[in-house]
Amino acid sequence: MRVDAPTRLDAALTAMAEAIDGQFDQLLAVPQDQRARLYEAMRHSAIGGGKRLRPLLVKASCDLFNIGWESAVRTGLAVECIHVYSLIHDDLPAMDDDDMRRGKPTVHRAFDEATAILAGDCLHDLAFSILVDERTHPDPFARCELVRALALSSGPAGMAGGQMMDLAAQASPYDLPTVTRMQQLKTGALVDFCMEAGAILARVPEERRVGLRGYARDLGLAFQIADDLLDVEGDAAVTGKAVGKDAAAGKATFVSLMGVDQARAQAQLLVDQAKDHLHGFGSEADLLRDVADFAIRRSH
Template identity: 50%
Template sequence: MSYETSSFAERLKADALAVETLLSTLLDPDPFPDEIARPGTLISAMRHGVLNGGKRLRPFLVAESTALFGGDMDAALRIGAALECVHCYSLVHDDLPAMDNDELRRGQPTVHVAFDEATAILAGDSLLTFAFDIIAAPETPLSDRQKTALVLALARASGHGGMAGGQALDLAAEREAPDEAGIVTLQAMKTGALIRFGCEAGAIIADAGADDRQRLRSFGEKIGLAFQLADDLLDVTADVEVMGKATGKDAARGKGTLVALHGQKWAEHELQRLVVEAEELLAAYGSRSAVLVETARFIAKRRN
């Protein structure tokens, strides 16, 4: 398949397969240099948490934002794999009884159900750490300057000022529902930050200019908001079989969402607005941005 001429659906599928294959290789039972050993149960739990399907949207954003600027696609694949490790670690931990207490993820038992809670915690810890290993490793064909920029950007997106902080706000929302501004902040941190990184990473990998990096960052922020809004809509409209995980959780826990606050029709209109704004951000790149534009539309229209 030609990467340049393939359709959006083909590229999404091909990138998902490439990332899945790389992650399977990286999570081989044999230890890397300077690793002492890889405990079998821990590696099995990490693989269970990562190699369980999924659209691999975040790595896809890394690949497509890199392609937009003609960057190194081998580097994009490895950075995408690192980003997916962070994303999957967050899912493993979010599913724990102390967090969201979910038993189903992508149609499969969650890690703490398939193994146990302690193993799930360690699997998440290991995936988070491994993400930065992948970025820094000599096999990633980038300069030390680029690797440092990627490590910093991913750390800021995934830590207390990003995704992990968003999960803390999400747990607090079960006790006291936030106002609209609070909901937007929560969602920008918990969901949007990693999507933002996926878009911005391509500009770093391709060594694009500061204006390009900011434009892709803004694009990522827009589609990150759209992703969570679509997710909230699906939480009230889709069923377990379609979603591959429990639905209706936010309403059951009394959590505030923009859908609950404004209604389904408003949310659908807001999704359209976010997609239009995302498209406008990429207009300067013309047809080169066609796949990223299609990605924004896909996020708004997804059914699982």
């Protein structure tokens, strides 16, 4: 019996979302003291929102190397902590100044700015706590490698560096190579980590990670182009956040630089390339192939 790809992906996303919500619910039990508000803010942002695509990517990369469900979920949870912390901080008035996220008020709107800053900081710590726990992997060397890779992906040479470039873009719009570089840091670096996670957990040597890196790079850009298309053509009620913000801020995007048609064609090309990078794998890479197709499907 053949299961069609969208159904298979939906089932995997649903299972991962339930697992991530369950883990956050346990980890973020609200204490009965003056820190309750801080935990409430973390729960507001971390539980019950988001597609959990990054944890699913971790799971998909774990599938390639026979890494089990618990390691995949815990590593995916750590990535999601970083992702959620970055959303909280990026939404702040001093940054992108957003009021809505995932269909709910942003943390600084639902609580206040100070609580939002601290809630982000605490999720940032939580990510690394999760990775060094032996339930993530019995081998401490692999745990150290996960920490090293995640800190690199989220810091100034990764996500935070990309956000800095994005803020600087308000001064003068970027050209296509610079937008590409910015997005590779801002959103691509965490995707890179997700794909590398399975290889780290399986202690796969560097030379066998080349295809995964190619897939991650192409997928990350395809997702970003699709995001830019959604920002132009999307509906705030569907995306759960404000749309048209980049154009309003005078920022260059893939769509403003290439036009809608070429951006759409480029995204398709990147998805095809991403799947080509998986040619050495069999059915164990099917989830990764589904995710690649999904990257552009959601913007059609």
